[in-house]
Amino acid sequence: MSTTSTALVQETKTQQVYTFLRDRLFGGIYMAGERLPSTRDLAHEIGVSRALIVEVYEQLIAEGYLEGRRGSGTYVVDLGGRNPLAADIYEQGSSVGLRDLTTSDTRFTGIDFRPSFPALDLIPRQKWKEASLAVLNSTSLYDWGYADPAGNEELRGQICRLLLHNKGIQCHPSQVIVTAGATQAIMLLCKLLLGPNDAIASEDPTASFIRDIFASSGATIIPTPIDEQGLCVDQLPTLISPKCVFVTPSHQFPFGSILSIGRRIQLLEYARANHSYIIEDDYDSEFRYAGMPVRALRELDAKRVVYVGTFSKNMFPALRLGYMVVPHELVAPLIQLKRLTDMHSPALSQAALAKFIADRHLEHHINHMKRIYRKRRNRLLTALGETFGAEVNITGDAAGLHLVAEFPGRRFDTDLAAQLESQNIRIYPAGTYTISKGKYEDRLIMGFGNLTEEQIGKGITAIANLLK
Amino acid sequence: MSTTSTALVQETKTQQVYTFLRDRLFGGIYMAGERLPSTRDLAHEIGVSRALIVEVYEQLIAEGYLEGRRGSGTYVVDLGGRNPLAADIYEQGSSVGLRDLTTSDTRFTGIDFRPSFPALDLIPRQKWKEASLAVLNSTSLYDWGYADPAGNEELRGQICRLLLHNKGIQCHPSQVIVTAGATQAIMLLCKLLLGPNDAIASEDPTASFIRDIFASSGATIIPTPIDEQGLCVDQLPTLISPKCVFVTPSHQFPFGSILSIGRRIQLLEYARANHSYIIEDDYDSEFRYAGMPVRALRELDAKRVVYVGTFSKNMFPALRLGYMVVPHELVAPLIQLKRLTDMHSPALSQAALAKFIADRHLEHHINHMKRIYRKRRNRLLTALGETFGAEVNITGDAAGLHLVAEFPGRRFDTDLAAQLESQNIRIYPAGTYTISKGKYEDRLIMGFGNLTEEQIGKGITAIANLLK
Numbered sequence: 001m002s003t004t005s006t007a008l009v010q011e012t013k014t015q016q017v018y019t020f021l022r023d024r025l026f027g028g029i030y031m032a033g034e035r036l037p038s039t040r041d042l043a044h045e046i047g048v049s050r051a052l053i054v055e056v057y058e059q060l061i062a063e064g065y066l067e068g069r070r071g072s073g074t075y076v077v078d079l080g081g082r083n084p085l086a087a088d089i090y091e092q093g094s095s096v097g098l099r100d101l102t103t104s105d106t107r108f109t110g111i112d113f114r115p116s117f118p119a120l121d122l123i124p125r126q127k128w129k130e131a132s133l134a135v136l137n138s139t140s141l142y143d144w145g146y147a148d149p150a151g152n153e154e155l156r157g158q159i160c161r162l163l164l165h166n167k168g169i170q171c172h173p174s175q176v177i178v179t180a181g182a183t184q185a186i187m188l189l190c191k192l193l194l195g196p197n198d199a200i201a202s203e204d205p206t207a208s209f210i211r212d213i214f215a216s217s218g219a220t221i222i223p224t225p226i227d228e229q230g231l232c233v234d235q236l237p238t239l240i241s242p243k244c245v246f247v248t249p250s251h252q253f254p255f256g257s258i259l260s261i262g263r264r265i266q267l268l269e270y271a272r273a274n275h276s277y278i279i280e281d282d283y284d285s286e287f288r289y290a291g292m293p294v295r296a297l298r299e300l301d302a303k304r305v306v307y308v309g310t311f312s313k314n315m316f317p318a319l320r321l322g323y324m325v326v327p328h329e330l331v332a333p334l335i336q337l338k339r340l341t342d343m344h345s346p347a348l349s350q351a352a353l354a355k356f357i358a359d360r361h362l363e364h365h366i367n368h369m370k371r372i373y374r375k376r377r378n379r380l381l382t383a384l385g386e387t388f389g390a391e392v393n394i395t396g397d398a399a400g401l402h403l404v405a406e407f408p409g410r411r412f413d414t415d416l417a418a419q420l421e422s423q424n425i426r427i428y429p430a431g432t433y434t435i436s437k438g439k440y441e442d443r444l445i446m447g448f449g450n451l452t453e454e455q456i457g458k459g460i461t462a463i464a465n466l467l468k
Numbered sequence: 469m470s471t472t473s474t475a476l477v478q479e480t481k482t483q484q485v486y487t488f489l490r491d492r493l494f495g496g497i498y499m500a501g502e503r504l505p506s507t508r509d510l511a512h513e514i515g516v517s518r519a520l521i522v523e524v525y526e527q528l529i530a531e532g533y534l535e536g537r538r539g540s541g542t543y544v545v546d547l548g549g550r551n552p553l554a555a556d557i558y559e560q561g562s563s564v565g566l567r568d569l570t571t572s573d574t575r576f577t578g579i580d581f582r583p584s585f586p587a588l589d590l591i592p593r594q595k596w597k598e599a600s601l602a603v604l605n606s607t608s609l610y611d612w613g614y615a616d617p618a619g620n621e622e623l624r625g626q627i628c629r630l631l632l633h634n635k636g637i638q639c640h641p642s643q644v645i646v647t648a649g650a651t652q653a654i655m656l657l658c659k660l661l662l663g664p665n666d667a668i669a670s671e672d673p674t675a676s677f678i679r680d681i682f683a684s685s686g687a688t689i690i691p692t693p694i695d696e697q698g699l700c701v702d703q704l705p706t707l708i709s710p711k712c713v714f715v716t717p718s719h720q721f722p723f724g725s726i727l728s729i730g731r732r733i734q735l736l737e738y739a740r741a742n743h744s745y746i747i748e749d750d751y752d753s754e755f756r757y758a759g760m761p762v763r764a765l766r767e768l769d770a771k772r773v774v775y776v777g778t779f780s781k782n783m784f785p786a787l788r789l790g791y792m793v794v795p796h797e798l799v800a801p802l803i804q805l806k807r808l809t810d811m812h813s814p815a816l817s818q819a820a821l822a823k824f825i826a827d828r829h830l831e832h833h834i835n836h837m838k839r840i841y842r843k844r845r846n847r848l849l850t851a852l853g854e855t856f857g858a859e860v861n862i863t864g865d866a867a868g869l870h871l872v873a874e875f876p877g878r879r880f881d882t883d884l885a886a887q888l889e890s891q892n893i894r895i896y897p898a899g900t901y902t903i904s905k906g907k908y909e910d911r912l913i914m915g916f917g918n919l920t921e922e923q924i925g926k927g928i929t930a931i932a933n934l935l936k
Binding site: 024037041044045107117120121123125128129132133136137139141142143144145146147164165179180181183184187191209212213216316317318319320336337339340341342343344345346347348349360363364367370371 | 492505509512513575585588589591593596597600601604605607609610611612613614615632633647648649651652655659677680681684784785786787788804805807808809810811812813814815816817828831832835838839
């Protein structure tokens with residue numbers, strides 16, 4: 001090859017790299033003021049010699065696109081917004097509108113009576129950091145690869161230990177599947193058990209996102225009322241057999257009632273007669289303020305009951321870990337479905353949680369929070385009683401992170417909620433949670449988990465002023 | 469109340485706590501040698517006085533169930549396996565069999581030619597630890613609550629930047645949805661787009677778990693052959709319009725071919741005419757060894773192509789983070805489906821990954837690994853060439869973490885694989901990946917990502933010895 005043709009090829013390459021870099025400056029990949037990759041890194045990345053990159057950088061510096069700073073690198077000059085590509089690089093369409101549609105408002109900083117939400121400032125952050133670090137410092141290489149779809153073995157063992165200890169549930173780690181919160185457990189169950197020709201009977205009212213999960217399966221949802229003893233089992237369908245019955249027996253969401261032992265037996269009989277599975281969502285029963293711990297339905301029947309638990313309330317929501325304890329016949333299909341859904345839950349977080357529980361930090365934290373939540377609940381009870389007296393009936397306050405306040409004759413609608421929102425107070429009318437509409441409009445679902453006693457007092461005063 | 473009746477109540481309570489604790493010793497909650505909770509914690513937990521717990525502990529110590537150790541707490545004495553409840557506490561059923569069924573063998577320590585698997589020992593563990601720590605040290609309280617179902621905003625911005633930089637894809641963060649790996653992205657797309665009356669056309673062969681995801685939707689799978697130019701677009705169905713076409717255009721899995729530009733245009737025309745969505749799974753194209761970077765199909769059409777990416781190969785599998793870039797009309801329904809599936813991906817890991825990328829560690833790591841993987845690939849090419857000469861044809865080696873070795877006249881079956889497994893070597897016959905059976909039985913899919921050059925040499929020698 002002659003030197004002439006080599007020079008020609010070399011020149012073409014330089015030109016290519018020049019265009020490549022300049023397009024990236026105009027395309028907004030490198031922003032004004034940003035430091036460019038080192039010549040060495042960029043040379044490796046695009047597979048040319050370092051000398052060539054140096055040459056192109058120098059050219060772009062000479063032309064005023066870039067500036068070199070002694071001992072610090074090469075930076076992008078502020079071109080004052082002159083960017084010929086900027087307007088066109090995104091697909092047509094109002095992305096602003098989409099953001100509004102899809103962002104959930106999770107950072108409301110006022111007084112938020114959100115039910116079933118834990119105290120963010122009391123999350124054991126330091127202990128969690130220590131557990132995470134300990135795991136990061138002691139992993140084997142295989143811990144960074146793919147893992148068991150059913151979940152970390154140590155974590156599943158710890159879950160069994162806690163369930164036996166706290167709820168009297170006797171199960172084997174092979175029956176436990178770790179999931180991305182209770183949400184994923186319920187989604188996997190619906191996907192496995194329900195098709196468009198099936199039916200699921202559900203407590204009504206219930207959490208709206210859970211109702212949406214049922215609906216996503218295409219199955220018919222049969223709303224079944226609840227009363228102060230929990231699900232009205234005698235109103236479950238008799239002409240068709242639902243594939244599943246969804247219940248929150250330890251602390252009904254949102255009404256807080258506890259499924260009575262008579263109803264429990266009746267429900268299990270119904271499930272056996274109809275070959276239904278019972279999905280028992282036990283989302284917050286660890287926090288119990290009166291009487292003995294509530295036992296689980298699962299304790300009474302291991303074949304028909306799927307028990308669903310979460311670490312969102314007793315640890316923290318961002319963790320996204322929960323689990324289900326499933327009858328033997330469902331173990332293999334559910335693990336396969338979990339694998340097809342996300343392979344497995346994040347392995348290092350699972351290992352950190354296993355260590356956190358094994359070191360007894362979770363039990364300590366729950367005991368600590370039980371005391372805190374009891375105080376907050378008592379403050380809410382007192383504030384409601386002192387402010388509204390006989391105008392309010394309180395139910396569902398024996399456990400969990402919320403209670404129900406009924407104001408006979410009142411009607412809580414979106415207008416009222418909006419007025420309070422403008423005062424930086426957020427309330428949750430019970431009507432939001434019903435499948436059959438027009439019921440329970442005189443009730444508020446009042447969470448107290450993430451509110452200080454002072455905030456609770458202020459919030460109740462504001463509500464009282466508005467209702468005057 | 470008289471002192472007599474108080475004493476009576478007191479005695480009953482002691483008895484209850486005694487039974488409670490002893491049941492737990494026999495029930496296997498407290499194991500031999502384990503330290504019991506402190507009297508203070510246990511008293512809080514079960515809501516009795518600390519004095520009562522002290523009394524029961526002393527009783528159980530006296531009876532030989534427990535032992536107190538000075539300054540250290542109360543421990544469970546080894547009862548030598550005498551546990552009257554142990555045999556009955558689990559549901560009937562062979563849990564051992566279930567473990568066998570459900571445990572995936574992810575810890576094979578021999579020479580594993582597993583395709584699409586990264587080098588575990590070169591994962592940037594220290595830098596990842598630093599990023600995780602930095603996030604744990606700088607969170608706001610809200611970072612521990614529920615988060616945006618679409619994903620961490622900073623992470624989505626960084627993904628856009630990388631996509632523009634590496635693949636020429638121009639997209640807005642509002643079009644990016646963070647998922648639990650590519651697996652979840654594909655599962656969500658199938659759940660949203662496919663029902664039992666729909667069809668999906670897929671490259672054949674393809675990864676078997678991806679085929680299982682398609683099947684889980686109930687849709688008809690139309691296997692479409694591939695050749696050295698990738699998907700044979702002219703063999704896509706003409707009598708029915710598939711809702712989706714699944715392709716791996718940058719480096720076909722498992723055959724490694726790159727979809728030619730002619731085929732790309734043809735495929736986009738097909739998708740437009742049939743109102744099909746194209747699912748572009750770009751699982752490993754960052755590692756490119758010859759020629760220019762492969763551009764994405766998504767670059768050519770933002771309305772019909774859903775681009776799916778993963779951090780399992782360029783970071784690590786246990787992380788379980790990936791993403792998809794979706795057409796505007798699919799943004800809202802996919803975010804809603806993501807929310808119903810698991811609320812959102814774990815928030816702290818997402819924040820750590822965003823920081824890791826913003827600090828340029830990912831780009832450095834990819835550049836570093838490109839050099840390592842290129843060496844491993846070259847070693848595999850050399851070893852195959854030197855050992856088998858003209859008996860082997862190699863294809864699909866221009867990118868990624870695997871290549872295809874074709875041995876005309878040979879047949880790789882499960883027997884051969886089992887023989888090698890007994891020598892601690894694992895191979896992957898191409899036949900495993902086909903939907904239409906009986907094809908490609910003369911080929912091996914050979915991953916080199918997690919093998920040292922020495923292991924590659926040894927592995928090829930062992931395969932050669934067996935084939936002699």
